[in-house]
Amino acid sequence: MADPTPVFDDLRAESDELDRLVAELSPGQWSLATPAPRWTVAHQIAHLAWTDHAALLAVTDADAFGKEVEKALAAPETFVDEGAEEGAGKPPAEILAAWRAGRKALDDALRAAPAGARFPWYGPPMAAASMASARLMETWAHGQDVADALGVVRTPTDRLRHVARIGVRARDYAFAIRGLTPPTEEFRVELTAPSGEVWTYGPEGALQRVTGPAHDFCLLVTRRAHRADLAVRAEGEDAERWLDIAQAFAGPPGADREPKGDAA
Template structure:
C-alpha cells in the first residue's frame, strides 16, 4: 500500500479530533453501560475502548522503542489468533474511569511521539514499516471503525465528517490486499472511485479518471463498507465492471482476517 504524500500534522490533528469525539460519546456513560454488547461478537463497549488503548500503546512502543516492539511482535506471532483479543480482554476488566484515562494517556503520548519523529522516519508495525503519516491514518481508520461499533451499541448516530477522507483513502489503497487475503488474484488495472463527501457537494476522487471500472456513492457508505461495519446490501454504492463489483463484496481497509462482517439489515433476493 503506497502512503500519503503529505506531512503528518493534518492527519494527526484529525486523529486527535476523531478520538476526542469518541471519548465524548463514552465519557458520561454509567458503569453499567460499558458492558453493553457491540456488534463485534463477545466485545462490549469496554472491549472496544480497551482495544483502542491497547493498540495506541503498541503504536507508541513502535514509535519510541523499535527493539521492544520487535519482541512484542514475536509474542503476537506466537498467538496470532488470540493476541489482540487477549489484550482487549485484560484492559476491559479495568474500571471504566481507569480504562478511559489509560486510553487518553496512550493516545496523547502517541500524538507527541509521532509529531516528534524526524521526517522520513519509518515506524515498524505488524506488517511493513510505515511513515508517521501512514500510521496515524491507520489509527484514525481504526478509531472511527471501533467508534462505530460503540455508537451502534448505544443507539447513537454520529454525523459524518471530512475526516472520513482518510478512511476512504486507506480503503482504496488496500484494494489489492482485500483480494490477496482471500487467496484471490488482484485485478490488473486501477479503479476509479468517486465518493460524495459528507455535508458538501464535493466529490472525493481516487484513481485514473478514465479507468473502465469504477465505484461511486456516498463516502460514509464506502467507509462503512471497507471497515466492514455495514453489509453491502444496506449501502448506496454502485460498481461498474465485474472486478469492481467483486471488490465491493470483499473490501476491507484493515490488515488481518476479514471476519464475518455485518449481516444485512435489508432482505436480499
C-alpha cells in the same frame, strides 16, 4: 514532503469525539454488547488503548514492538481479542484513563518524529502521517461499534478522507488476504464526501468503477455494515468482487455484519 500536522490534528479530533461519547457512560453502558461478537463498549475502548500502545512502541522502541509482532505471529487469530479482553476487565475509569494517556503519548511521539522516518507495523513500515491515518481509521471504526451499541447516530465529517484513502489503497491486500489474485488494472473510485466534495482515486477512464457516499464506503471497508445496506455501487466484475471483500485494516477480516434489510 507534505506537513503531517493536519493528519495528527484530525486523529486528535476523532479521538476527542469518541471520548465525549463514552466519558459520561454508566458502568452498565460500558458493559453493553457491540456489533462485534463478544465485545462490549469496554472491549472497544480497551482495544484502542492497546493498539495506541503498540503504535507508541513502534514509534519509540522498535525492539519492544518486535516482541509484540512475535506475539501476533504466534497467535494470529486470537491476539487482538486477548489484548482487548485484558484491558476490558478493568474498571471503566481505568480503561478511559489508559486510553487518554496512551493516545496523548502517541500524539506527542508522532509530532516529534523526524521528517521522513518510517516505523515498523504489523504490515509494511509506515511514516508518521500514515501511522496517524491508520489510528484514525481504527478509532472511527471502533467508535462506530460504540455508537451502534448506544443507539447513537454520528454525524460524518470529512475526516473520513483518511479512512477512504486507506480503503482504496488496501484493495490488493483485501484480495491477497483471502488467497485471491488481485486485479491487474486500476479502478476508478468516486466518493461524495460529507461536505459535498467529490474524492476521486484512479484513472478517470478506468472501466472498473466504484461510486457512492464516502461514509457508506468507509462503513464498507471497515466492515461495519453489510454491503446490501449501503449505497456503494460497482461497475465491472472485479469491482463487484472487491466490494464483497474490501477491508481497510490488516489481519483476518472477522465476522461479516448481517444485512438489516433496508438496503440503501
